[in-house]
Amino acid sequence: MNVTNGSETSAGGEASQGAACVLSIYSRLCQDGPPCCTLVVPRGAMATSVLQDAVATLGVGGAEGGGADLYQLVEVREEGGPEFVLEGTDRPVERVLMWPPHAQTQHPQSQGYYFLLRPRRHGDHSHGDGDSDGPFQEQDVDDLCSLTVLSEASILATLRTRFYANQIYTNAGGVLLALNPFCFLPIYNPKHMKLYDGQRPGRLRPHVFAMADRALCAMLHRHSSQAILITGHSGSGKTQTANFLLHCLTALSHKGYANGMKRTILGAGPVLEAFGNAKTAHNDNSSRFCKFVQVNYLESGVVRGAVVQTFLLEQSRVVCRNHRERNFHVFYFLLAGASDEERQELQLLPPEDYLYLTQQGCPMEEDAVLLKHQYKRLKQAMEMVGFLPATRKQIFMVLSAVLHLGNLSYTCRETDTDAGPDVGSSQTLNTLCDLLQVKQELLQEALTRRRATGALSVPYSQREAVAARDSLAKSLYSTLFDWIVLRINHSLLNKKDSQDPEDSALPQCLAIGVLDICGFEDVKTNIFEQFCINYTNEQLQCYFSQHIFQLEQEDYQAEGLLWQNIDFTDNSSCIDLISGLPSGLLPLLDQESISLQGTGHTLLARFQQEHHGNPFFSATPETEPAFVIQHFAGKVKYLVQNRDCMRPSVLALLRCSGRPFVRQLVGLSLVAVFRWGVVRAVIHSMTAFKQAGRHRAAKTAALLRRGSRTSIGELRRKSGATVERLQSRSSLLEFSFDRSEEHPLELMEDIFASYESRKRSKGNKQKQLIPKSLIDVPSLRSILGQMLWDCSTTALLNLHHKEQPSSVSAQLQGILCKLLQFLKTTQPVFIHCICSNAEKKEMYFDEALVLAQLQCLDMLETVCIQRDGYSCKYTFQEFTEMFKVLLPEEDGEPQKDILTLLQEMGMASSTYQMGKSKVFLKELQQQQLQERLQERRSQELRRKVAVLQRWFRATRRGSTSCR
Numbered sequence: 001m002n003v004t005n006g007s008e009t010s011a012g013g014e015a016s017q018g019a020a021c022v023l024s025i026y027s028r029l030c031q032d033g034p035p036c037c038t039l040v041v042p043r044g045a046m047a048t049s050v051l052q053d054a055v056a057t058l059g060v061g062g063a064e065g066g067g068a069d070l071y072q073l074v075e076v077r078e079e080g081g082p083e084f085v086l087e088g089t090d091r092p093v094e095r096v097l098m099w100p101p102h103a104q105t106q107h108p109q110s111q112g113y114y115f116l117l118r119p120r121r122h123g124d125h126s127h128g129d130g131d132s133d134g135p136f137q138e139q140d141v142d143d144l145c146s147l148t149v150l151s152e153a154s155i156l157a158t159l160r161t162r163f164y165a166n167q168i169y170t171n172a173g174g175v176l177l178a179l180n181p182f183c184f185l186p187i188y189n190p191k192h193m194k195l196y197d198g199q200r201p202g203r204l205r206p207h208v209f210a211m212a213d214r215a216l217c218a219m220l221h222r223h224s225s226q227a228i229l230i231t232g233h234s235g236s237g238k239t240q241t242a243n244f245l246l247h248c249l250t251a252l253s254h255k256g257y258a259n260g261m262k263r264t265i266l267g268a269g270p271v272l273e274a275f276g277n278a279k280t281a282h283n284d285n286s287s288r289f290c291k292f293v294q295v296n297y298l299e300s301g302v303v304r305g306a307v308v309q310t311f312l313l314e315q316s317r318v319v320c321r322n323h324r325e326r327n328f329h330v331f332y333f334l335l336a337g338a339s340d341e342e343r344q345e346l347q348l349l350p351p352e353d354y355l356y357l358t359q360q361g362c363p364m365e366e367d368a369v370l371l372k373h374q375y376k377r378l379k380q381a382m383e384m385v386g387f388l389p390a391t392r393k394q395i396f397m398v399l400s401a402v403l404h405l406g407n408l409s410y411t412c413r414e415t416d417t418d419a420g421p422d423v424g425s426s427q428t429l430n431t432l433c434d435l436l437q438v439k440q441e442l443l444q445e446a447l448t449r450r451r452a453t454g455a456l457s458v459p460y461s462q463r464e465a466v467a468a469r470d471s472l473a474k475s476l477y478s479t480l481f482d483w484i485v486l487r488i489n490h491s492l493l494n495k496k497d498s499q500d501p502e503d504s505a506l507p508q509c510l511a512i513g514v515l516d517i518c519g520f521e522d523v524k525t526n527i528f529e530q531f532c533i534n535y536t537n538e539q540l541q542c543y544f545s546q547h548i549f550q551l552e553q554e555d556y557q558a559e560g561l562l563w564q565n566i567d568f569t570d571n572s573s574c575i576d577l578i579s580g581l582p583s584g585l586l587p588l589l590d591q592e593s594i595s596l597q598g599t600g601h602t603l604l605a606r607f608q609q610e611h612h613g614n615p616f617f618s619a620t621p622e623t624e625p626a627f628v629i630q631h632f633a634g635k636v637k638y639l640v641q642n643r644d645c646m647r648p649s650v651l652a653l654l655r656c657s658g659r660p661f662v663r664q665l666v667g668l669s670l671v672a673v674f675r676w677g678v679v680r681a682v683i684h685s686m687t688a689f690k691q692a693g694r695h696r697a698a699k700t701a702a703l704l705r706r707g708s709r710t711s712i713g714e715l716r717r718k719s720g721a722t723v724e725r726l727q728s729r730s731s732l733l734e735f736s737f738d739r740s741e742e743h744p745l746e747l748m749e750d751i752f753a754s755y756e757s758r759k760r761s762k763g764n765k766q767k768q769l770i771p772k773s774l775i776d777v778p779s780l781r782s783i784l785g786q787m788l789w790d791c792s793t794t795a796l797l798n799l800h801h802k803e804q805p806s807s808v809s810a811q812l813q814g815i816l817c818k819l820l821q822f823l824k825t826t827q828p829v830f831i832h833c834i835c836s837n838a839e840k841k842e843m844y845f846d847e848a849l850v851l852a853q854l855q856c857l858d859m860l861e862t863v864c865i866q867r868d869g870y871s872c873k874y875t876f877q878e879f880t881e882m883f884k885v886l887l888p889e890e891d892g893e894p895q896k897d898i899l900t901l902l903q904e905m906g907m908a909s910s911t912y913q914m915g916k917s918k919v920f921l922k923e924l925q926q927q928q929l930q931e932r933l934q935e936r937r938s939q940e941l942r943r944k945v946a947v948l949q950r951w952f953r954a955t956r957r958g959s960t961s962c963r
């Protein structure tokens with residue numbers, strides 16, 4: 001045994017099979033003893049024996065030895081990343097062999113890959129995982145609707161008990177509640193996925209895999225598309241849940257795999273996360289965009305392709321963010337991980353020299369080793385979804401330009417004020433011109449002057465110039481992000497999808513859509529970005545209410561209850577205020593934006609003029625350019641700002657860039673740019689052929705002169721290789737597509753590992769290009785058609801052209817309209833994620849925080865009884881009390897008349913129509929009394945409570961979140 005201080009022995013009672021490996025095992029609880037032991041473990045040794053040796057070596061097993069059953073062996077891959085609890089029969093050395101090479105021989109904790117010895121948690125039955133997942137016995141605790149007593153306390157207690165028993169999933173009627181444990185439980189391995197495959201709902205414990213299976217089965221049996229909607233606060237686990245779902249949806253895909261499709265779908269996640277996620281106050285890996293992934297299936301259940309759609313990227317994060325938050329991950333990965341050569345080529349500076357990264361007290365104390373590793377992972381993931389090195393370089397060039405833009409500074413001129421502010425430094429300008437391949441005078445002009453009519457231009461004020469600079473940085477970044485999404489979609493395209501471009505409306509085939517949207521936002525300063533996010537939440541809330549309401553109605557009818565014409569609390573008035581034609585806030589915003597006289601003040605004046613007296617709208621004091629909206633989740637104050645758009649002069653400048661990639665990003669029509677790319681590639685190829693021909697002629701002549709012969713085939717092969725090299729230089733065509741055999745069910749790390757080993761076996765070449773059949777205009781049109789938004793650059797950049805481009809709000813409306821259209825064709829499944837504690841502590845249940853989230857979800861707070869247009873709200877506690885009164889313990893009559901009770905609770909206000917409600921409540925009483933008389937009291941009571949709980953869910957306002 002080799003403890004960190006020196007001694008060594010070999011672990012594992014099994015005969016040594018294959019090479020041995022040195023394992024570092026850390027003890028989480030060890031305060032005084034050695035923090036780590038190092039064991040030499042044969043390849044075939046099982047976790048049980050390694051665990052026993054580790055417990056003995058670390059001396060944590062008690063005086064008599066033994067005690068290994070109190071512990072579990074956990075594999076940690078990357079600090080803060082997934083933890084995998086090993087089962088007794090797992091072989092630790094085999095796990096190590098899937099780690100990156102640098103971690104395989106030595107793995108100190110500081111480098112992120114190691115084993116951990118930790119006490120077995122309450123509820124862990126065997127080594128590592130839930131072999132215990134047989135048919136579920138205690139059906140009643142799986143679904144909150146089955147609780148006999150429904151109260152804040154009982155719901156909270158149930159969730160807490162389940163949480164500490166590692167049961168983080170609980171049903172609440174048709175909604176799955178998912179509590180974030182902040183550590184990876186052993187419930188996501190392939191065995192679990194198989195367990196849930198094809199199981200009847202309710203037979204096994206609630207699980208995210210059960211939801212995936214439910215959606216897949218429903219899709220196959222009903223021949224209709226399905227949707228899974230994930231909601232929750234920031235940091236509650238939405239993205240993680242979406243990732244588990246996608247793993248499961250691609251893994252459960254029946255009857256074999258669509259080759260490399262799974263890897264491409266899963267590889268897209270890390271790429272999007274690097275470019276679209278950032279560290280925030282709530283979450284170290286917060287998604288700053290909404291995502292909708294549509295997995296398309298053949299009728300047989302095989303995955304045939306996928307479409308990734310993103311919207312509402314938080315562009316403002318590129319240039320500023322809240323105190324101690326970070327910019328998008330990719331900047332930090334790049335700056336920490338780039339090689340010296342890349343650093344030079346991309347003209348990178350140390351991170352602390354970039355204003356965009358250092359302002360607002362932004363933390364820079366990141367672990368360089370971790371960031372380097374993440375950079376490597378990003379490059380790997382980009383490779384997996386088809387970006388060849390040359391394309392990656394172009395992407396990083398643009399990122400470097402965005403960072404340098406932030407370093408441009410402006411000073412007011414003392415003389416020649418007509419020339420606009422002075423922009424510097426000249427070194428930064430030079431670097432920018434080099435990176436973007438534009439002329440310096442033109443860049444300087446575009447960043448300091450606005451074009452007026454004709455050839456005239458007007459100088460910016462210093463403030464305007466800074467805004468123009470930031471606007472360029474944001475637009476470049478968001479256009480790059482959209483371009484990356486488009487490219488990912490190209491690699492996910494199936495030939496069949498591109499056959500009829502005219503008929504490409506969503507959905508074309510059987511599909512399961514997974515929607516992960518940013519929750520409701522109310523931050524310190526809410527601007528247009530928050531307005532769009534909250535409007536999106538309003539729309540989805542409306543959909544949610546309508547859908548659940550419809551289900552409730554069906555339930556009532558099935559139960560034979562006479563609850564007809566029940567209205568639900570709908571938020572359509574708020575939606576109407578925001579988007580209704582002709583005078584909703586968004587249409588007014590659009591009108592003012594194109595008006596030459598339009599300013600923040602004129603916009604506010606119009607808002608007030610049109611919506612004065614609207615209960616959902618209120619103005620703020622005149623000194624403040626803001627307005628307040630009463631959303632379903634609360635009041636939010638929005639600041640009116642000038643909207644960003646890429647200035648025409650800047651755009652014209654970028655269109656003249658000497659870098660084709662930059663021209664592509666800002667090109668007018670993607671299809672036109674694509675066609676031009678093909679023409680360019682053909683010209684390159686022809687030139688290459690000509691060159692190869694000339695070489696061949698020269699070589700043949702030389703060979704003939706020397707009297708030796710080279711076969712024509714060989715010469716052809718050589719000239720072909722030249723063409724391939726040249727083709728791969730064309731950024732349009734250098735886009736790989738991997739359709740090789742699939743490994744079974746793996747986590748992301750395994751997928752990376754398997755990708756690397758496959759690559760190694762193929763001589764480290766990344767060579768698979770998109771099949772030729774997909775490099776055509778119909779394919780591109782098909783991708784554009786399937787996406788939710790109009791991703792032609794005109795629309796993306798909000799350009800001002802003769803033909804009016806669609807505005808940001810019009811685009812958002814278009815996206816939501818398409819999304820809702822799709823959702824309406826589906827049978828949706830809802831997952832609501834709940835954050836267990838704000839400190840991100842492992843397995844820690846903060847009751848107050850969980851309760852607050854449940855209240856936001858309206859699970860507990862109010863019961864809204866509505867009938868014939870009259871409504872009344874009760875707290876959940878009150879409602880339970882009401883039930884106690886309604887159903888007394890002993891005699892056959894209620895102890896107290898329910899109406900008296902309501903009056904006592906102060907409910908008899910003018911909005912509450914006693915008469916009508918009385919009829920309704922009497923119906924309720926009679927039914928329950930009858931049931932009680934039938935001596936099925938407890939069973940029926942449970943059923944009735946469940947019915948009522950479903951009923952009250954119909955009126956709830958849905959999830960909210962404050963990022």
Ligand SMILES: Nc1ncnc2c1ncn2[C@@H]1O[C@H](COP(=O)(O)OP(=O)(O)OP(=O)(O)O)[C@@H](O)[C@H]1O
Nearest residue numbers: 180182183184234235236237238239240283286287
């Ligand atoms: N089921 C889970 N098991 C283990 N850890 C989890 C789970 N769900 C979430 N986490 C942990 O919580 C962190 C935050 O989760 P995630 O990023 O998915 O939240 P989110 O709701 O998408 O947040 P945001 O809205 O800010 O993007 C993850 O990085 C992960 O470490």
